[in-house]
Amino acid sequence: MLELLDINTYYGNIQALKGVSIRVEAGEIITLIGANGAGKTTTLMSISGIAPPRSGQILFEGRPIHDMEPDQIVALGISQVPEGRRIFPFLSVMENLDxxxxxxxxxxGIKADLEHIFEMFPILAQRRHQQGGTLSGGEQQMLAISRALMARPRLLLLDExxxxxxxIVVRRIFDIIERINRESGTTIFLVEQNANLALKIANRGYVMENGRITMEDKAAGLLVNEDVKKAYLGI
Amino acid sequence: MEYFLELFLGGLTRGSIYALIALGYTMVYGIIELINFAHGEIYMIGAFTALIFASVFTLLGFNDLSILLLASLAAVTWASAYGYTIEKLAYKPLRKAPRLSALISAIGMSIFLQNYVLLAQTSDFLPFPRLIPHFSFMDPIVHVIGSAELVILITTAVVMIALTLLIKFTKLGKAMRATAQDRDMALLSGVNINKVISFTFIIGSFTAAVGGVLIASHIGMINFYIGFIAGIKAFTAAVLGGIGSVPGAVLGGMVLGWTESFATGYVSSDYEDVFAFSLLVLILIFRPEGILGRSTTQKV
Structure with a gap:
């Protein structure tokens, strides 16, 4: 479904991604784990067109998207829940969903999806007229995921x-992510520092270090890998 | 009391014009964090366009009211085209450059447009026809507020209400607010940022041109330099109210208008600018984010 082929992304003169290649199959949950500053967020921003790669290719369903504008990429069916949730603080919950x-x-379709979201997160229905910035962290995360779902994406990128x-809220959020994948068949690309949790719900995983992919395996394989255990699982 | 009322309404009229121009500064700043120094020139170009069209329609024998409407229509269209083009030429290529570059480009654009009009037209003051008709029903209160002032107040109110509705309820308005609050997130939601920016420049130029036509036909004279003075005052109004805030621009315009009007009426017209800019200094010291501005810290 999504293919990153040897992409190199820069911030000014600093190279954040060095020859990254990742494959995501339709319907799966894949996770990208790694330390702070490894390049995980940049990877997602490259896919979304906010930080386009300087070289390399990104293919979505066989079509190159690395030269497209962010809004065109969203239109193809790729939505992102960015790091830190990025709720529009002075828009109401309803407007954020809009x-x-x-x-x-x-x-x-929008109305039906909205009802579905309010059924999944009743708290958002209660707070629909409240400003986004006044929600708690957990509520904001629910809103951020819901906002991304309102685009009816086929590929959902989730950053931390x-x-x-x-x-307890994290548990809830991860249940929801699994549910989205299972019920609507949405493909999920999950970036996480909490490797333990991420690998438990993922089919496959990639490990990133200093802008390079250093490991790739079935999630179950990474969970028992000695290096991964030492570096990311804290065991 | 009557004198006070006269000054109050005079200040309100003056403030309306400042507010109409200030809207452009504040909206552009809200979206791309640029002080568009060429904005005052848009207002001036609006007034000149109206003058040219008014002259043509006068020769064709139209009556005052239809000249006012047609000339205004021409002015807002022309000015909007200028606003749109200026953004594409002078600011868009610099969008990824340091912010100072765009600011300098804006100042350059302002100087260029002033001199362009100076060369294409004249350096002298040109008489502008008094297009706003005198209403006889205003006669009993004409010593407090004239017909022209009434038209200015009503037009401003209509423009403000329309703009508020547009920002609050339309899809484009929502996209503007979202872009102002978090540009990258707006991109991630599928907003075409170029369209939003162009649209912002068009609306800002539209309201500035409305202000230009109204004040020109009230005062009866224009020259190439009126945009500079009005621009500085309107910019002051935008900062007073809190730059980036639309209601702030309106309030800032009114406060500035009243300050000037009362200073002129009770102290001396020589000191109107002293009071206006002293107010700005005080606001900047005690409430730098402006009257209705939001402090920049946000919950993450």
Whole structure:
């Protein structure tokens, strides 16, 4: 479904990604784990067109997307839940969700998806007229995921959804991620520092260090890999 | 009391014009964090366009009110085209450059447009026809507020309300607010940022041109330099109200208008600018984010 072929991305003169190649198959959950500053967020931003690669190719369903504008990429069916949630603080919960459906024209479909989201996260329905910035961290994460879902993506990119959340909320968020994948068949590309949790729900995983992919395996394989255990699982 | 009321309404009229121009500064700043120094020139070009079209329509024998409407229509269209083009030529190529580059480009654009009009037209003051008709029903209160002032107040109110509705309820308005709050996230939601920026420049130029036509036909004279003075005042109004905030620009315009009007009425017209800019200094010292501005710290 998605293929990154030897991409190199720079911030000014600093090379953040060095020859990264990743493959995502339709319907799977893949995870990219690694330390702070390894290049995980940059990888997602390269896919979304915010930090386009200087060289290399990104193919979505066989079509090159590395030269496209971010809005065109969203239109193809790739949505991102960025690190830190990035809720529009002065838009209401409703308006934040509307922004997720920005490119859609099918009113009925939008309405149905909205109902589905309110059923999944009743708290958002309760707070629909509240400003996004006034929500708690967990609620903001739910809103961020919901906003991305409102675009009805076929590929959902999630950047550190567990960041700064209480363990019980993290558990909840991960259940939801699995549910999205299972119920609507949405392919999920999950970036996480919490490697343990991420590898438990993923089919496959990649490990990133200093802008390079250093390991790639089935998630179950990475969970028992000695190097991964030492570096990322804290065992 | 009547004198006070006269000054109050005079300040409100003056403030309306400042507010119409300030909207352009504040919206552009909200979206791309640029002080568009060429914005005052858009207002001036609006007034000149109206003058040219008004002259033509006068020769064709139209009546005052239809001249006012047609000339205004021409002015806002022309000015919007200028605003759109200026962004594409002078700011878009510099979008990834350091912010100072775009600012300098804006100042250059302002100087260029002033001199362009100076060369293409004249350096003298040109008489502008008083297009706003005198309403006889205003006669009993004409010593407090004239017909022209009434038209200015009503037009400004209509423009403000329309703009507020547009920003609050349309898809484009939502995209503008989202872009102002978090540009990358707006991109990730599928917003075409170029369209939003162009649109912002068009609306800002539109309101500035409305202000230009109204004030020119009220005062009755224009020259190539009016945009500079009005631009500085409107920029002050935008900062007073809190740059980036639309209601702030309106409030800032009014506060500035009243300050000048009362200073002129009770102290001396020589000191109107002293009071206006002293107010700016005080605001910058005690409330740098402006009256309605938001402090930049946000919850992450």
């Amino acid at each position: 922004m997720g459906a920005f490119l859609r024209r099918d009113r009925d 959804p567990s960041l700064g959340l209480a363990p």
